[in-house]
Amino acid sequence: MSEPREHGATAASSLSTSSPSTPGTPAPAGPARAGARGAMGESLLEVRGLQKHFPLTQGIVFKRTIGHVRAVDGVDLTLRRGETVGLVGESGCGKSTVSKLIVALERPTAGSILYKGKDVARMGGRALKAYRREVQIIFQDPYASLNPRMTVGDIVAEGWAVHDDVAPRKGRLKRTQELLDRVGLNPDYVNRYPHQFSGGQRQRIGIARALALQPEVIVCDEPVSALDVSVQAQVVNLLEDLQDEFGLSYLFIAHDLSVVRHISDRVAVMYLGSIVEEGTDEQVYASPSHPYTQALLSSVPLHEPHLRGQKDRILLQGDVPSPADPPSGCRFRTRCWKAQDVCAQEAPALVDRGQGHPSACHFAEARMVVPVDVE
Amino acid sequence: MTNLDLTKPTAELAAQGTPLLEVDDLRVEFRTRSGVVKAVNGVSYSLGAGETLAILGESGSGKSVSAQAIMGILETPPAVISGGGIWFQGRNVLEMSAEDQRRIRGPGISMIFQDALSSLNPVYSVGFQIGEMFRAHRGMSRKAARAKAVELMDRVRIPAAARRVDDYPHQFSGGMRQRVMIAMAIALDPRILIADEPTTALDVTVQAQVMDLLKDLQQETGMGLILITHDLGVVNEVADDVAVMYAGEIVERGTVDDVFSRPSHPYTDGLMSSVPQVEAKGGRLRPIVGQPPNLADIPSGCPFHPRCSHRRLGAEAAPGRECSTDVPPLRLVVPGREAACHYSEEVLGVRAP
């Protein structure tokens, strides 16, 4: 059960009132979080058969292509209005590439991304400009993604130069400071430069920059990994408030499975370029049915001293295969303790195999790996 | 004359009672145009061979800056080490020649940096950068160094190491670059490894492998490990002792079991209450109220007082323990536990002495 939450008082009053062009339809002002209830709006973003293959080259001057890194290899995802979809998985499995494809920073090798029913690849001038404002990204790397020569204030306000209808010229400094305050940074810091901030502080600058454009969708690529747990809780609460207030949708990528569970309505688990299991947070966490999901959940370190060593960790054998040369059939088979001959021959489709949610395993079977409601 | 003892077994040093590392009342500030930023304000700890000390704390509280001071890689200016000392195997690093300091870096003290991408040079292949450690410190040939690089990449579980050794940093995912950094840091079997957020960019299965790897190394070589992280789960599973930092100071210290089960500083208590659980979805998260302090203008008295629910101000306070004026020193609260709070006994729920 989600608790009733105060509206208005904790929500971004500055974000809601100072602009005449509040994006999207505001979420109904119900007492509980719409997202957590599962009553989601229409589908906003639809990703179908998405692929991204990077050429592998050899030679310094005359580059020869000797193969391809299949970073993303057939991903389907749906994001509805007001919903949070969590995306978790092995490092290097293609999560950031999916993010960059969604915000049109990379071009897909194959597949399509539909936003409000329109194919992003076919969008021209105006539609693309609107898309670039409405769909924002918070980057994984808070060090590389901020221009070292710009002040924090300029970084946050940068998008307004292109999308100048979002914030009236006059009140921009004040808005910038309000945004800094919202993400837990001291508003007095507007004139500082990125190198004067710690890793976690920089991550919050990136969050403020994304919020500045009043987006409808935010692709959050590890937005809280660099933060201490208290600031993390502040940012998560902030994201939830903004969602309640404006019906924002999030694709939320993180390695911290507890945070993902907390914030997500649905969770997708990725391995080597494709999604292997998908369901509500309850389905995926309480009855994971793909062996990789089980291994992942079993490795979550618990912070309670009395639970140390209580969980049976499933140790994965072998190495992560290279995405340049993925195994035939099921991509997880080289490390799977349940693999049979069929696994090498047939790639398992991502379908419901009697678990109530889809799993890409020929022998899907629910297994509880996380202790439930331990106290 | 150098006397760095990088050859003496750590066990021998331990027998002499010399800790690997002692940090005493370390202070670092940044002199900027907009004022003096007091990033580290009197941090002390010691680390013995084979020990693991976790440093936890507020984002922006001086964890990385204090680590950089120990590594001798702070940019001065704008940073200034304004007080204290750092002893490596009994010798004050701050008083060593630049040459000696450089010799310690790598085989003596080594560090895994928080920012994996910007610490790697984009114009050299990762294999070349890992190999550089062996060429510079061990005088290895290019070919031998490259072979060592592949071996290390294997060790940190980078798939198809032999094929990817010539790839450039941008061709690796965030997590993979982090593993490259780890490979470089452990290349020379350091005495002390400072790991600044070593696993934040990694998924939990690889994280577990990396922590196992670090533990194995520690067992083999008696390496001391300073683990800076925000992940309470990782701290709980690997560290013996933990120090919690706030506003450039250590505010609580003790064994992980004690500190995590029963915090005695309100900041630590607030951290513990902020954590979401993997076992259940849970209700709204409960962060500590208020904003982290501006280190150019640290609150008087206890730096945590503007956000503290246990604070006592004015007439409510016991003499000499007014939270907004009296600075609480780091003191022994119960055996094995220190905290910098006037009212730790109350937080712990034990009677004041």
Ligand SMILES: Nc1ncnc2c1ncn2[C@@H]1O[C@H](COP(=O)(O)OP(=O)(O)OP(=O)(O)O)[C@@H](O)[C@H]1O
């Ligand atoms: N520009 C590129 N050229 C070649 N390969 C690339 C490029 N960008 C990414 N890759 C490769 O694509 C794969 C997916 O990378 P991506 O960054 O999407 O992973 P990720 O899931 O976000 O990982 P992490 O959790 O570590 O951030 C990796 O194997 C990576 O090495």
Ligand SMILES: Nc1ncnc2c1ncn2[C@@H]1O[C@H](COP(=O)(O)OP(=O)(O)OP(=O)(O)O)[C@@H](O)[C@H]1O
């Ligand atoms: N060049 C600089 N000029 C001014 N202030 C700086 C500079 N570098 C760092 N600081 C400040 O010093 C403080 C300590 O930074 P540090 O990087 O040590 O934090 P941290 O504890 O490692 O945080 P995080 O957990 O977010 O990485 C921060 O408040 C930061 O703003």
Ligand code: SF4
């Ligand atoms: S399909 Fe086969 S190899 Fe793949 S996860 Fe299922 S059992 Fe394992």
Ligand code: SF4
């Ligand atoms: S000294 Fe006072 S303000 Fe500081 S933590 Fe203790 S009770 Fe809170």
Ligand SMILES: [Mg+2]
């Ligand atoms: Mg990534």
Ligand SMILES: [Mg+2]
């Ligand atoms: Mg840091």
